[in-house]
Amino acid sequence: GAVVSQHPSWVICKSGTSVKIECRSLDFQATTMFWYRQFPKQSLMLMATSNEGSKATYEQGVEKDKFLINHASLTLSTLTVTSAHPEDSSFYICSATERTGGTGELFFGEGSRLTVL
Amino acid sequence: GNSVTQMEGPVTLSEEAFLTINCTYTATGYPSLFWYVQYPGEGLQLLLKATKADDKGSNKGFEATYRKETTSFHLEKGSVQVSDSAVYFCALPKTTRSGGGADGLTFGKGTHLIIQP
Numbered sequence: 001g002a003v004v005s006q007h008p009s010w011v012i013c014k015s016g017t018s019v020k021i022e023c024r025s026l027d028f029q030a031t032t033m034f035w036y037r038q039f040p041k042q043s044l045m046l047m048a049t050s051n052e053g054s055k056a057t058y059e060q061g062v063e064k065d066k067f068l069i070n071h072a073s074l075t076l077s078t079l080t081v082t083s084a085h086p087e088d089s090s091f092y093i094c095s096a097t098e099r100t101g102g103t104g105e106l107f108f109g110e111g112s113r114l115t116v117l
Numbered sequence: 118g119n120s121v122t123q124m125e126g127p128v129t130l131s132e133e134a135f136l137t138i139n140c141t142y143t144a145t146g147y148p149s150l151f152w153y154v155q156y157p158g159e160g161l162q163l164l165l166k167a168t169k170a171d172d173k174g175s176n177k178g179f180e181a182t183y184r185k186e187t188t189s190f191h192l193e194k195g196s197v198q199v200s201d202s203a204v205y206f207c208a209l210p211k212t213t214r215s216g217g218g219a220d221g222l223t224f225g226k227g228t229h230l231i232i233q234p
Contacts, residue, residue, distance in 0.1 A: 004160070006160075034221045034222075036221075041226075041227075042226060042227075043206070043224045043225060043226040043227055044161075044206070044224045046211060046221040046222070046223070049220075049221055093160065093161070095161075095222075105163055105166075106163070106222060108153075108160040108161040108162070109160050110159060110160040111160055
């Protein structure tokens with residue numbers, strides 16, 4: 001199946017710094033990418049949807065200035081956590097689909113664990 | 118939007134036992150339904166899906182039937198193995214679209230399955 005890769009898989013940063021997480025589709029063109037956040041022992045929460053070349057659509061309650069999403073190419077989307085604080089510590093997961101029509105199968109990255117000290 | 122409820126774990130079974138993980142949903146119309154699996158240290162993988170009522174999705178010995186009467190999509194396996202130990206997520210599109218457009222998924226909280234030898 002299609003492969004989605006995230007980098008880094010884990011990152012530790014100091015409070016107040018910004019962290020960028022990359023999500024790449026390795027063998028297909030991802031017209032749409034989704035960013036999720038997963039808290040320990042909880043479900044995945046959809047943060048935002050990004051379509052290549054356009055602004056991301058954020059879910060209610062997600063601060064767009066806090067979580068900057070860029071989807072500049074068909075194989076790369078980035079999530080930047082700006083001015084990170086300990087409460088931003090979480091597991092961030094991206095997924096991608098190569099179809100813009102309907103709900104195509106989603107392919108998930110391995111996830112990136114962020115720890116903010 | 119659509120929502121899903123699944124039984125919470127952990128669920129601990131002995132090898133070769135019968136498995137059922139309950140999942141019920143609330144949705145507009147009849148969206149596709151999915152089961153994803155997350156093995157330790159890995160990203161989510163699609164386990165099976167059903168796209169319309171009465172469809173049965175199956176993969177790796179797992180089965181789930183789309184039942185619109187009971188709005189359920191329970192996951193079953195006749196004889197589990199230690200290698201089935203993982204977290205299982207029931208999911209459906211965030212909204213039911215009739216005209217296309219990729220959509221994020223709404224996930225259940227996940228069920229941690231532990232299979233003992």
